[in-house]
Amino acid sequence: MSLIQLYIPSDVARYTVSQLGELGLVQFRDLNAEVTAFQRSFVNDVRRFDEIERKLRYLRAQIDLSGVEVYDFFDDRFVSTARGPRDIDDMEERIAAHEGRVQRLAAAYKEMHANHIELVENMHVLQEVSSLFTEITGRHIGSMDAAGAFDVELGASAAAAAAAAGRDINIGFISGVIARDRIATLERVLWRSLRGNMFLNYIDIEAPIQDNTAEDGAAPVYKSAFIVFAHGDSLRDRATKIAESLGATLYRVDPRAERRQEDLIDTMSRLDDLRLILDNNAVARANELAAVAEHITTWLAIVRKEKATYHALNLFNHDANRNCLIAEGWCAANDIPAIQSALHLATEDAGSTVPTVLHELRTTKQPPTFVRTNRFTEGFQNIVDAYGVPKAGEVNPGLFTIITFPFLFALMFGDLGHGFLMTLCAALLCIYEKKLAWMAKDESMRMFYSGRYIVLLMGIFSMFTGFIYNDIFSRAMSVFASGWAWPTTHGGEGVIVEATKLAHTYAVGIDPAWHHASNSLLFTNSYKMKMSIVLGVIHMTLGICLQVPNALHFKKRINIIHVFVPQIIFLFSIFGYLVFTIIFKWSTDWYARDAAGQLTHISPPSLLNMLIYMFLSPGSVNESERMFRGQAFLQTFLLLTALVCVPWMLLVKPLIMRREHRKITSEGYGRISSHVRVSTEADGMAGAIIVAEQEEMQADDFDFADIMINQSIHTIEFCLNSISNTASYLRLWALSLAHAQLSEVLWSMIFLPTLKITGSYKPFAIMFGFAVWFVLTFGILIGMEGLSAFLHALRLHWVEFNNKFYDGTGVKFEPFSFKAVLDEADDQ
Template sequence: MKHINFFFDCGITMQSEDMELINIYLQKDTLKSVLTDLGNEEIIHFTNLNKKISNEDLLFNKQIMYVEKYKSRLLFMMDELEKLEIEVGDQNVKEMEIERVYMELEKKYNIFMELNEIKKETKANMELLSEIHKILEETEAFLGVNSNAELETIEKNNMKNIKLHVKFIPGIIDREKAMMLNKVLIGAMRRNVIINSKEVTVNGKEKIFFIIFTHGESSLYRAKEICLSLGARIIDPLDKRFNKDEKSLLSISSLISQLEVVQKNNISAIKNEAIAISNKIYTYKYFIEREIKLYKTMNFLKISSGESVVGEAWIRKSQLNELDKIINFIGKSHGRIAYEIVSHRDLTPPTFIKTNAITQSFQDMTDIFGVPSYKEYNAATFSIFTFPFLYASMFGDVGHGLILTLIGIFLIYRYNAMKGKQEILDMLLNGRYMMLFAGLYSIYFGFLYSECISTPLSLFPSQYSESGSKYIRKGGYIYPFGIDPVWHHSKEGSDFSNNLKMKLSVVIGFFHMSLGLVIAFMNSSYKNNKSKMLFQDLPKLLSFYSVIGYMIFLIFFKYVTAIDQSIMSIVVSMFTPPFKVEEPIYPGQIIIQRIIVAVFLISVISFHISQPIYLIIQGAKDSLDLFLHYVIEGIEFAIGLISHISSYLRIWAVSLAHYQLGNILFSYLIDVSWMYYIVTVPLWALFTFFLIMALEGVSTALHAMRLNWIEFNSKFYEGEGYSFRPLQFNDEESDDEE
């Protein structure tokens, strides 16, 4: 058990790969070229030797900032391509010098900025002329005469004609500001103002045209200032450029048409430039990101005042021979380079778990909870089996499982064609094997529950024969597999199914948690941590089996012997006075139960005090803190015995809800007259897909994930590691040290 590392044909890895720490010696003048070659091989994970130095003082920080400037230009152009809905042309990276990348990026960025500025100015001029045209058009329509600064007569509120020298201001304002303009003008001008307005559409936007009448130059000036302060567009009626005759309107319309042609040509030029850039965007992106990663890695290294450079890096032990070949090749190309293997006793190596298309999604699910610590048993390996099993125990149905299986097969088959289309679709594609396994397990549990599309499934002859209103059991015959479908039709069927699924969920929880406790033993054994095995893992295992294990024994015993006592009352009476057994269900029950209680108490007490005492004997300080830590941990575990096993009752609850929902849909939409099928069958299919397969399917997955993360992982999983991230240029992840 000193070195357990299983590799199955399907790529399942029980533990992370062995790592070696190396010191690598480089030359300053060829540093960048050597790192480029090492990055192309993707085998070395550099550690940061300059953690104590602030970012501002790092040697290559200025170079990183310089490259970041071009990266921002690149991101700007990528955003422009997305806005213009232009797909990236050539996705192959072409060899190019970094200086040429900088030059081309700068040139194309300046062209883009210039064209966008012209586009922006042209659009602003078009909007200005369109608004002026609309103001003149509406003013002429309102007045019905060629404009004069003096309006002879205004009739308002059925008053008599009063001859005045009246000034007016026409304009346009945003719809949401029109009411504010009206209030401010009336309040500021002391009612020495008349405002007429109407809704208009300019440049596809809802606006308000207004014309303000007032008396006196000072009032006219004040009205203009108020309009401008609220962002209104106004014109001066005395300005000869804005005479409202037909010739003036046609002139403005002609200018607008000319600007539209200019704008169209400008947009076409931008699009052509974007298409040209799209063919090189991946090349630019690759070299810019490569340059940033190179400088960040160079900041990890120790550079002396001379020519020598020292780096510290992790490498997979299995790739040491490959590293030798790479070092020899680089030495011939770039000069002296060497490495040596050093001890890593005081350092924690990174975690590298080899995955494939099948195991990757399960590993990702585990890494969200926490990356496995170095060489601890990988929780994802067990999740490949436990996650779909737990899912299926709640979603068990032959029909629904078959649908889920077919969806998984379809996503596997169409993976390459559908990948990268949409973010949500990519999430489904990443979980395609999860769906396949969950579907297959669901079919199995569907046969076990004898349910298909939430209706009873009859595979074999029933072991009961109907006699009037009763069912009589046939002698010498037992239903071969699953629940006899006759139970679904009986009055007691619901109680029987609930009772069975409730007990089954507790049994599943027992074996699931037992596996976690056994793996904790395996982790301690691999690390040769005998004190943890003896003083922590063993007491946990004994206390778990003495309470939960005995309860599971009683469940099986009750089903075999058909006793009529409550299992919970038996378990509770074990730990409560007077500790007696009123009606023994097997010989020697009282003695066995007292032994179980004694084992439980000794285990709990041992867990609380044995490990801190051992650590104090070994020279550990802060004895009070140690005792408090293990007392709290012991209390948490004792409470968790009940709360965690109770959490598995969600299997029963979700399974029951799944059956009831499907049964209701079937009863109301399928189990009706065939004349309604043209309406009910499509509705049933729609509700089945969205309510059961989608919504309830996601809910069930979350429940199964929680049981794996909390109830299972908490028994053994540290999850305090960090991922092995070799220097490479084909991904978008940061190379920063975790």
């Protein structure tokens, strides 16, 4: 990685950043970290494009609400090249004009739509409430006041009695519509509030009606038309307030039938006119939004690019004397020629004669980590980055993960049939990856799509290990001649028979005869358990050995002699010896001929007991655990060697560092500082100053106690982890055993019984049994077991492998890229 400095003329700055954004190769540094966001030079430009983006979001929301189709079309000439100020101004004017017209049409539509709803409700009230007046017969309806009250003469006798008492009976009503689910509440509240001095009747409206108070796009609700009779103005006013508080809409209804009919005809006529106006408004708004939909994708991309451009410009220093901007950024050293070419194109686009000057700075700052990946290696690198981003120059575990991760997964998942199904699914994802690119936008499917090549290798490796395990859907394959021969006559079901060992062995993998043996589980357990230990020690050894290139790169040779060497000796003294005894035990023929010439089986030693007594009884070996001559002496020597490595790892490095520190301070170098200032003239910019990073190291900062504590932690952690990490690789055996046994259970309990059925429905039973077996195999063994093996393989890499050499304290290289800006906006 290189730290570059750019001197950009002010009139070329926007074009330069635009070209670099299209290129996506430079990560700019913030040179105004002490300046707040509101005090930076281009904050007004950022606000301008924020406002334009707001308008586009509003237009996009209106397009989605209206159901207008959006064209995913980009004007490459306008989007992929730097836009001039006039182009931006014209685009802004067009967007503002579209927004104004759409807002006016939307406001008019909303107002007319509210009027339409009121007319519809009024029409239903006039239609439904009219039937309620027919119940009042033989009564004279007097004059109606402004509140909708009217006098009713109840009869001559009642009128005379009322006149004699000096009282005037005034009965009136209110009417309107309310949500159907609130009519019962309205009735109860009115009855209690008016103390029963009311009469309410209602009729349900069949068609649902849009609510005026609801948001746009809300579903219509079912309502009821009601009428409430009460006497006295105060009771009617109280009833009105209660009804409105429950969301009712009140409408004035004339008590006279001929006037109600006239009002109904007038309302329906106004509804017809309003529907015509609404239709015309909808057509006009749809046409306007259709014109916007043709360009909104392009406009959004441009606005987001321009806003990102000004955000980047806010990271630069402004040199008012030279009328230029000063920028710094990280880039790959190999990409500098491409960056210079982009700067030249930016100068041509701006029509300027003053070019941008690029200088490469010398610095001791820690650069961001840039790892070039492709669609194949990207998934594996993501696994590593999830643990920690490598430092610049540090060994990247992603290179080894490409092989070790699918291999360790396959050791736990190994089955030729299951691996084939997984490979088939992953191959389809890889072949049709362009057609299935939509999966990357779906949060739940993104993991499978981005990891398609990981799954492909996991499936291929699982087919290989399945072939070695001789497992295909829990069945054995007789590819080569077996090394065991079964008797030709078994003597009936339930009779115990023994296989005869032949002179040859099975060519590749596990002999299929073990699948039928009663001690098959004992054999495979022992085989896979020891295999897990051997492969685990090899994997950890690789991790320890990778300390060497790290130490050479960072010029810390002390880590090679006093960290790597004692660690590798300690590991080999104990677990390397265990691997040796495992291979020795595998290579030894534990059959011997007695005096009569008959083959007799010799009980092999228990390696677990041997390793335990190596620590409990050093210098002695039980006869039952003896494997070769000199075993006791070798075990004692290895144990003493391992013990010597502990103080070697613990003390030697800190003591050497203290000696070097005292040597420096005794010679008077209490403070060492280094800085470089280089003055240069280049490309018409006289006196351009390149200032390299300044670093100071104080010898007084050396603290032997801190170094000693840190070294003690690392030593204790390594010694203990050597045991726990080795045991952790036994998960390779455990998950492989679980996978094989679960596969055997599904076969023997679901599909195999259908093959033994007799009768005419046997074919249907076989089809049904196969379908259930296949679904469970795919869902449980490939889906759930595959995910379990994936997580365990992930743990073996993060904990057992990476911690041997990998710090993962780097910062990921994130260049300024328009593609990343647009992808992030799409995700949001």
